[in-house]
Amino acid sequence: MNYYTTIARYNQWMNQRLYAVCDDIPDLDRQSDRGAFFKSIQGTLNHILVADRIWLGRFTQQPFTAKLDAELYSDFSELRAQRELLDRTIIDWADNLTPAWLEAQLHYTNSSGVTRTRPHWLLVTHMFNHQTHHRGQLTTLLNQLGYDAGVTDLPAMPEFQGDVEIEN
Numbered sequence: 001m002n003y004y005t006t007i008a009r010y011n012q013w014m015n016q017r018l019y020a021v022c023d024d025i026p027d028l029d030r031q032s033d034r035g036a037f038f039k040s041i042q043g044t045l046n047h048i049l050v051a052d053r054i055w056l057g058r059f060t061q062q063p064f065t066a067k068l069d070a071e072l073y074s075d076f077s078e079l080r081a082q083r084e085l086l087d088r089t090i091i092d093w094a095d096n097l098t099p100a101w102l103e104a105q106l107h108y109t110n111s112s113g114v115t116r117t118r119p120h121w122l123l124v125t126h127m128f129n130h131q132t133h134h135r136g137q138l139t140t141l142l143n144q145l146g147y148d149a150g151v152t153d154l155p156a157m158p159e160f161q162g163d164v165e166i167e168n
Helices: 003-023 027-031 041-060 076-095 099-103 120-144
Strands: 105-109 115-119
Touching: 003 041, 003 076, 003 120, 027 041, 041 076, 041 105, 041 120, 099 120, 105 120, 115 120
Parallel strands: none
Antiparallel strands: 105 115
């Protein structure tokens, strides 16, 4: 498994865990402004989805345009279903990345109107880092409400369990 496939699967695993926790939270609590950058838990979940769609659209030459604070889905079930669909899409996409594509340059204009050229590998890494950043914010918001998302470390993914530890 390559690095990006591993991170794409981690992304899916963490999103599944966080959405499962968020499913237990009443709508009002999930949608209330909690002082986060994208205000609420639901606002942060929407932002991650928007940013992922924007980046994946750039990478696949199928542009997706939306404001970074857009509420794509006010209904949590619909938001969750779209997240699950996008996570599967990201994994399939990551499975097919090639070294040549990763080294190639992407010319794009960001949401602030700034045009840049960067290597694909840097921008793909950024997309996954961005997800992790905002999921960290979510775990804080969840903890403040008394919900625990559990261990979020990459080595805790189920596919990495079952290794034999060797004592020194």
